[in-house]
Amino acid sequence: MAKKPNKLKARLPRGFVDRSAAEIRAADEMIGKIREVYERYGFDPIETPAFEYTDCLGKFLPDTDRPNAGVFSVQDDDEQWMSLRYDLTAPLARHVSENINEIQMPYRTYRAGWVFRNEKPGPGRFRQFMQFDADTVGAPSVQTDAEMCMMMADAMEALGIPRGQYVIRVNNRKVLDGVMEAIGLGGEDDAERRLTVLRAMDKYDKFGAEGVRLLLGAGRKDESGDFTAGASLSDMAIDAIIEILEASAIDDLIDYTNDLTFKTAALSKFAINESFDAGFRELKLISDLVKSGGYMSDRISIDPSVVRGLEYYTGPVYEAELLFDVKNEKGEVVQFGSVGGGGRYDGLVKRFTGRDVPATGFSIGVSRLMSALKNLGKLDVEDAIAPVLVTVMDGDAEALGRYQKMTQDLRAAGIRAEMYQGNWKKFGNQLKYADRRDCPIAIIQGSDERDAGELQIKDLIEGARLASEATDVDNITWRESRPAQITIKTDDLVQTVRTLLDQQAEDRRRLSGEV
RNA sequence: GCAGACGUAGCUCAGUUGGUUAGAGCGUCGGAUUGUGGCUCCGAAGGUCGGUGGUUCGAAUCCACUCGUCUGUACCA
Numbered sequence: 139m140a141k142k143p144n145k146l147k148a149r150l151p152r153g154f155v156d157r158s159a160a161e162i163r164a165a166d167e168m169i170g171k172i173r174e175v176y177e178r179y180g181f182d183p184i185e186t187p188a189f190e191y192t193d194c195l196g197k198f199l200p201d202t203d204r205p206n207a208g209v210f211s212v213q214d215d216d217e218q219w220m221s222l223r224y225d226l227t228a229p230l231a232r233h234v235s236e237n238i239n240e241i242q243m244p245y246r247t248y249r250a251g252w253v254f255r256n257e258k259p260g261p262g263r264f265r266q267f268m269q270f271d272a273d274t275v276g277a278p279s280v281q282t283d284a285e286m287c288m289m290m291a292d293a294m295e296a297l298g299i300p301r302g303q304y305v306i307r308v309n310n311r312k313v314l315d316g317v318m319e320a321i322g323l324g325g326e327d328d329a330e331r332r333l334t335v336l337r338a339m340d341k342y343d344k345f346g347a348e349g350v351r352l353l354l355g356a357g358r359k360d361e362s363g364d365f366t367a368g369a370s371l372s373d374m375a376i377d378a379i380i381e382i383l384e385a386s387a388i389d390d391l392i393d394y395t396n397d398l399t400f401k402t403a404a405l406s407k408f409a410i411n412e413s414f415d416a417g418f419r420e421l422k423l424i425s426d427l428v429k430s431g432g433y434m435s436d437r438i439s440i441d442p443s444v445v446r447g448l449e450y451y452t453g454p455v456y457e458a459e460l461l462f463d464v465k466n467e468k469g470e471v472v473q474f475g476s477v478g479g480g481g482r483y484d485g486l487v488k489r490f491t492g493r494d495v496p497a498t499g500f501s502i503g504v505s506r507l508m509s510a511l512k513n514l515g516k517l518d519v520e521d522a523i524a525p526v527l528v529t530v531m532d533g534d535a536e537a538l539g540r541y542q543k544m545t546q547d548l549r550a551a552g553i554r555a556e557m558y559q560g561n562w563k564k565f566g567n568q569l570k571y572a573d574r575r576d577c578p579i580a581i582i583q584g585s586d587e588r589d590a591g592e593l594q595i596k597d598l599i600e601g602a603r604l605a606s607e608a609t610d611v612d613n614i615t616w617r618e619s620r621p622a623q624i625t626i627k628t629d630d631l632v633q634t635v636r637t638l639l640d641q642q643a644e645d646r647r648r649l650s651g652e653v
Numbered sequence: 654g655c656a657g658a659c660g661u662a663g664c665u666c667a668g669u670u671g672g673u674u675a676g677a678g679c680g681u682c683g684g685a686u687u688g689u690g691g692c693u694c695c696g697a698a699g700g701u702c703g704g705u706g707g708u709u710c711g712a713a714u715c716c717a718c719u720c721g722u723c724u725g726u727a728c729c730a
Binding site: 196228255573596609 | 655657688689690723725726730
């Protein structure tokens with residue numbers, strides 16, 4: 139055989155996905171529900187573009203040797219570097235800074251958008267994904283952080299996640315700073331070790347107390363034999379940090395009846411410092427505020443083990459965690475982690491303006507949350523009903539016009555409908571098409587029906603059910619029986635179709651109610 | 654980034670110590686049936702065995718490199 143011409147291979151860049159109709163509809167619905175909550179809290183939408191000048195995006199500046207490490211970057215005509223945004227917070231800070239004289243503070247906004255990260259993709263982890271953020275800029279009080287937490291909890295419930303199946307966990311960067319200081323890592327030289335400790339704490343969910351102990355001490359070797367260097371802390375410091383991680387609430391750690399003191403064995407050997415004290419008082423205030431709003435600790439919980447966004451958060455940090463088991467395609471329970479998070483970032487706008495502009499906000503990972511909701515069965519993926527198919531039996535202009543008219547009549551009545559656009563000469567294929575497409579109803583009118591002023595309406599759902607019962611009927615007999623089909627007057631088309639669709643909807647409701 | 658496993662038709666997978674023309678099931682397409690989805694029967698298409706190079710008389714099979722997928726780990730704004 140002759141050598142084939144070199145065909146171009148169709149392929150998707152790794153870490154990117156095409157989205158199906160069902161996924162798009164489901165995501166749109168989720169976004170709609172979240173948006174409703176944000177709007178109710180008085181937030182307004184704002185949109186910024188996918189590209190920003192790289193230096194505006196923040197600390198992950200590409201060096202000229204590796205401009206695409208972590209972010210996707212390109213060089214503009216004038217040789218300036220631009221990057222695809224990797225979150226929605228940095229672009230917001232840029233927008234606020236650029237328009238700071240026009241913007242009325244406190245500025246309350248939300249936005250959903252795609253963000254891009256140029257890093258190794260994994261299951262459920264993509265290089266393009268959607269976030270839905272809300273931020274309040276220009277509000278210094280922890281009252282704002284408390285509101286953010288409540289809004290996040292409301293968003294979870296609006297998405298159909300029942301109370302008790304999620305929790306918003308809140309901590310304060312100042313508390314962690316205070317702990318670092320207490321165990322002797324407060325100095326400038328210890329910045330690197332502080333990071334190591336915080337990273338180790340963040341791994342508590344994944345590795346448990348023993349794993350974290352190793353990471354805080356000598357280091358940890360994983361299953362593949364890869365070694366992660368540890369923080370080389372003293373045993374006493376390690377014990378203290380484990381106590382923090384194991385505490386389920388801040389009350390377990392702190393006695394604040396008189397003066398602030400640590401309660402637990404290892405921690406109590408350390409002195410409480412100013413940073414810890416300030417952080418703790420903020421958390422206490424948040425806790426009181428959300429309780430006044432009706433949010434008890436089953437929804438918003440103060441949790442000193444929350445570590446996130448090591449770099450730019452300056453005060454309260456919070457994250458939304460799902461409490462139900464999430465299973466993957468193979469049915470295995472996976473470590474899901476948080477589906478959203480945020481915190482106070484008082485320094486981000488100051489980079490541009492030199493002015494102190496406090497801000498706090500959070501981000502919901504829409505793509506991630508969607509796969510979890512699929513699991514919970516809270517995602518209506520089958521919502522869209524396929525169109526009614528008007529089949530074609532004659533190809534002359536007059537006949538086509540008649541079919542087109544039927545189709546338009548259905549559409550005018552608000553019924554999703556389409557006329558068969560393939561090769562009409564193979565009628566069997568038309569019904570096969572309708573079947574594959576899950577069309578609920580087919581409209582059939584050949585010359586016989588037309589002469590009588592009639593047409594046939596075929597209930598494809600009932601037909602499929604009959605077919606699955608009658609397995610040994612031969613094809614000729616089966617076809618001649620014209621299952622699940624009725625003959626009506628042409629004029630009754632719209633009304634009959636509507637009645638039948640309503641019946642089918644009723645059947646679906648009954649069926650899903652029973653099962 | 655580091656470490657390991659894997660890569661054969663659209664999908665799921667066979668393929669013997671290295672031996673002729675690489676197979677099956679499912680799916681797809683056509684026909685039986687130019688006006689009826691399913692079942693049945695008949696037929697067809699579909700493969701650079703991930704890629705490149707090497708060892709060999711001979712490679713899907715062995716070796717090296719490379720690309721991709723998966724798992725763990727690191728990083729994660």
